[in-house]
Amino acid sequence: RLDMAGRLAARMGANLREEVVHAVDGVSLAIPAGEVVGLVGESGCGKSTFGRVVAGIHPATEGQVFYRGQDVGSMNAAERAKATLAVQMIFQDPFASLNPRMRVSEIVGEAPLYHGLVDRAGYNDYVDDVLNRVGLDPTLKRRFPHQFSGGQRQRIGIARALAVKPEFLVCDEAIAALDVSIQAQVINLFMDLREQLDLTYLFISHDLSVVEHISDRVVIMYLGRVVESAPTEELFRKPNHPYAQALLAEVPRIDERHKTFVAIKGEIPSPLDPPKGCHFHPRCPHAFDRCKVERPVLREIAPGRHAACHLNDQPSV
Numbered sequence: 493r494l495d496m497a498g499r500l501a502a503r504m505g506a507n508l509r510e511e512v513v514h515a516v517d518g519v520s521l522a523i524p525a526g527e528v529v530g531l532v533g534e535s536g537c538g539k540s541t542f543g544r545v546v547a548g549i550h551p552a553t554e555g556q557v558f559y560r561g562q563d564v565g566s567m568n569a570a571e572r573a574k575a576t577l578a579v580q581m582i583f584q585d586p587f588a589s590l591n592p593r594m595r596v597s598e599i600v601g602e603a604p605l606y607h608g609l610v611d612r613a614g615y616n617d618y619v620d621d622v623l624n625r626v627g628l629d630p631t632l633k634r635r636f637p638h639q640f641s642g643g644q645r646q647r648i649g650i651a652r653a654l655a656v657k658p659e660f661l662v663c664d665e666a667i668a669a670l671d672v673s674i675q676a677q678v679i680n681l682f683m684d685l686r687e688q689l690d691l692t693y694l695f696i697s698h699d700l701s702v703v704e705h706i707s708d709r710v711v712i713m714y715l716g717r718v719v720e721s722a723p724t725e726e727l728f729r730k731p732n733h734p735y736a737q738a739l740l741a742e743v744p745r746i747d748e749r750h751k752t753f754v755a756i757k758g759e760i761p762s763p764l765d766p767p768k769g770c771h772f773h774p775r776c777p778h779a780f781d782r783c784k785v786e787r788p789v790l791r792e793i794a795p796g797r798h799a800a801c802h803l804n805d806q807p808s809v
């Protein structure tokens with residue numbers, strides 16, 4: 493499946509223009525079809541921006557987004573429309589992203605009707621099918637978003653995305669606003685849909701235990717840069733990058749309550765004026781002279797594992 497499916501990658505340029513904040517700086521990430529990739533980092537690290545660029549909502553000021561091996565920027569209108577539909581975004585706050593004046597049936601059915609995925613005659617059945625898929629009672633489809641609970645509204649948001657038959661979902665803090673009991677249900681829905689529809693996910697979250705639970709691979713960002721990318725189990729067993737180590741040490745684990753929380757010292761610097769060299773050096777317990785002047789590049793440290801830290805170039809003692 494992987495070879496025929498190609499890959500989706502996004503790259504954004506590293507050149508800074510004075511007045512423009514580049515939230516995402518030289519990030520390059522390939523997401524194989526069928527994988528769940530978790531994208532984590534503190535708020536302001538650029539993960540939402542990255543998700544929006546991947547989903548085509550936010551233009552990349554530089555660099556390219558590839559879909560199935562093809563540069564989206566060089567596609568013709570028809571190809572681009574197809575790629576745009578194939579990548580859908582699920583937002584944190586379903587209420588803010590649902591038009592309050594539209595009935596659920598319109599919210600879900602509008603785009604597929606517009607794009608010719610269904611005609612007027614099949615419209616009702618089509619909407620019912622999608623609502624059934626996300627566990628919403630189709631008999632409620634004449635209602636408006638405010639008549640539903642938070643969890644149901646997120647299901648409406650998911651239904652709207654699924655209605656255009658996407659292959660890839662970018663979920664930006666998609667469960668963060670929900671009650672904990674509802675979060676588990678929505679995560680299970682995402683995982684069921686993955687099985688049933690062969691979906692690929694970019695799952696953006698600040699919640700490391702959720703990411704650990706659902707992701708095949710985890711990408712960690714810090715101030716607009718990817719600092720580590722690794723298979724989930726390997727990363728959680730032995731994080732390489734000092735920022736990843738500090739972040740993972742902060743995860744409260746039910747089975748490791750005795751574990752000391754290692755607070756990351758210092759504030760997150762402003763993305764407007766990130767530290768030179770390694771962005772993490774003012775907070776890094778292992779920083780040395782080179783870190784203050786030279787930017788560490790993301791490179792392979794083991795098969796399928798990448799990290800950006802000068803320590804990986806040091807001869808091991």
Ligand code: SF4
Pocket residue numbers: 733734735770771772773774776777778779780783788800801802803
């Ligand atoms: Fe720390 Fe230097 Fe590695 Fe950056 S490059 S994470 S400052 S050791």
Ligand code: MG
Pocket residue numbers: 536539540665
């Ligand atoms: Mg965000």
